[in-house]
Amino acid sequence: MGTQTRGRPFLQIPGPTNIPDRVLRAMDRAVIDHRGPEFAALVRGLLPDVRRVFGAADAHPAIFPSSGTGAWEASLVNTLAPGDRVLAFDHGHFATLFAAAARNLGLQVDLLPSDWRRPIPAEDVERALRDGRHRAVLVVHNETSTGVRNDVAAVRAAIDAAGSDALLIVDTVSSLGSMDFRFDEWRVDVALTGSQKGLMLPPGLAILCIGSRALAAGERGGSPRSFFDWRPIIRENEAGFFPYTPATLVLFGLREALDMLFEEGLDQVFARHRRLADVVRAAVDAWGLEIYCADATARSNSLTGVLVPEDVDSGAVLQRARARGLALGVGLGKVKGKLFRIGHLGSLNELETLAIVAGVELALAESGVRVRLGSGSEAAEEALLGRERVAT
Numbered sequence: 001m002g003t004q005t006r007g008r009p010f011l012q013i014p015g016p017t018n019i020p021d022r023v024l025r026a027m028d029r030a031v032i033d034h035r036g037p038e039f040a041a042l043v044r045g046l047l048p049d050v051r052r053v054f055g056a057a058d059a060h061p062a063i064f065p066s067s068g069t070g071a072w073e074a075s076l077v078n079t080l081a082p083g084d085r086v087l088a089f090d091h092g093h094f095a096t097l098f099a100a101a102a103r104n105l106g107l108q109v110d111l112l113p114s115d116w117r118r119p120i121p122a123e124d125v126e127r128a129l130r131d132g133r134h135r136a137v138l139v140v141h142n143e144t145s146t147g148v149r150n151d152v153a154a155v156r157a158a159i160d161a162a163g164s165d166a167l168l169i170v171d172t173v174s175s176l177g178s179m180d181f182r183f184d185e186w187r188v189d190v191a192l193t194g195s196q197k198g199l200m201l202p203p204g205l206a207i208l209c210i211g212s213r214a215l216a217a218g219e220r221g222g223s224p225r226s227f228f229d230w231r232p233i234i235r236e237n238e239a240g241f242f243p244y245t246p247a248t249l250v251l252f253g254l255r256e257a258l259d260m261l262f263e264e265g266l267d268q269v270f271a272r273h274r275r276l277a278d279v280v281r282a283a284v285d286a287w288g289l290e291i292y293c294a295d296a297t298a299r300s301n302s303l304t305g306v307l308v309p310e311d312v313d314s315g316a317v318l319q320r321a322r323a324r325g326l327a328l329g330v331g332l333g334k335v336k337g338k339l340f341r342i343g344h345l346g347s348l349n350e351l352e353t354l355a356i357v358a359g360v361e362l363a364l365a366e367s368g369v370r371v372r373l374g375s376g377s378e379a380a381e382e383a384l385l386g387r388e389r390v391a392t
């Protein structure tokens with residue numbers, strides 16, 4: 001058994017995700033002049049569609065050549081000044097890294113301890129904000145290290161209930177384009193993402209959606225900034241350009257990816273993710289393993305974190321899967337070795353999901369986890385057929 005060299009690779013880490021052939025073909029072309037009319041038309045056409053994916057009617061999109069981490073920085077330096085107090089949550093690997101980015105930029109971060117296995121309780125948010133000192137709340141919509149989805153609407157309601165005027169800044173890196181997100185309805189001030197997950201693109205873009213309050217905060221102040229200043233980006237993007245060299249080919253890919261999402265229909269895209277996530281979760285249940293997210297109503301539809309028995313290192317499962325060409329996510333931060341993550345987001349269909357389940361099942365069996373071969377596949381197929389499993 002060696003690394004598989006034929007057929008499609010199964011890149012089932014929770015991002016970067018598999019890139020559809022259509023998107024690959026759209027990027028397989030000559031680089032064009034990014035100061036010419038063809039490029040300007042491309043960028044101007046992207047902006048309303050980017051807004052639509054975020055669920056925003058007239059917020060300002062800003063596209064940077066960067067990654068999700070760059071999007072964090074852009075959201076912070078444009079709205080907040082060193083010394084400003086922000087509320088963040090120790091709620092997963094990425095939530096704590098977002099908080100660390102804020103601290104590195106000179107912000108005063110109140111990091112609220114949270115149960116990594118459940119969504120952030122709205123009461124905690126409200127209580128923490130009551131003293132009125134916070135300028136922003138940093139929330140990760142879908143925590144990629146754990147597979148826990150936060151209720152952004154409930155966080156918004158908690159900010160309002162506390163009488164706070166803090167900006168709501170939401171990381172949608174592993175939810176946008178896979179799970180329902182409603183910028184306007186939830187009155188989000190800044191939402192941010194990267195290109196490499198639900199948008200089915202290679203890494204390379206940091207995409208923000210900026211509401212009027214955040215925009216005004218950036219006009220009034222913010223931190224010293226240069227590359228991540230969103231003012232020249234918004235201005236130039238609206239004219240179809242960039243203040244510096246853009247990721248030209250990834251933008252062609254973005255055009256194609258957005259077309260694909262709209263052709264399928266965003267609601268159908270979200271429903272497909274929900275269905276495939278249910279299939280994976282049915283398999284995990286059948287293996288007798290625990291899904292890391294302990295709140296069944298808050299389970300991510302883009303990835304599933306799976307706890308392994310105490311005498312098994314989750315890294316061993318990953319190694320076995322990798323030998324068959326199946327890449328799974330490692331346990332990050334404090335859950336390293338204890339869980340592995342199955343990414344089921346982006347360009348994915350039912351039969352691919354069954355193959356992933358079978359691949360995980362083999363890897364588990366080979367790593368010493370006591371699973372009955374076929375049990376996960378059977379449960380997954382039953383979930384696809386819409387049948388309840390009959391306990392045996």
Ligand SMILES: Cc1ncc(COP(=O)(O)O)c(C=O)c1O
Pocket residue numbers: 015067068069070094140142143144145171172173174194203
């Ligand atoms: C929720 C979340 N936020 C931020 C990031 C950081 O993004 P990047 O690695 O593109 O810088 C990631 C990366 O996986 C993520 O999952």
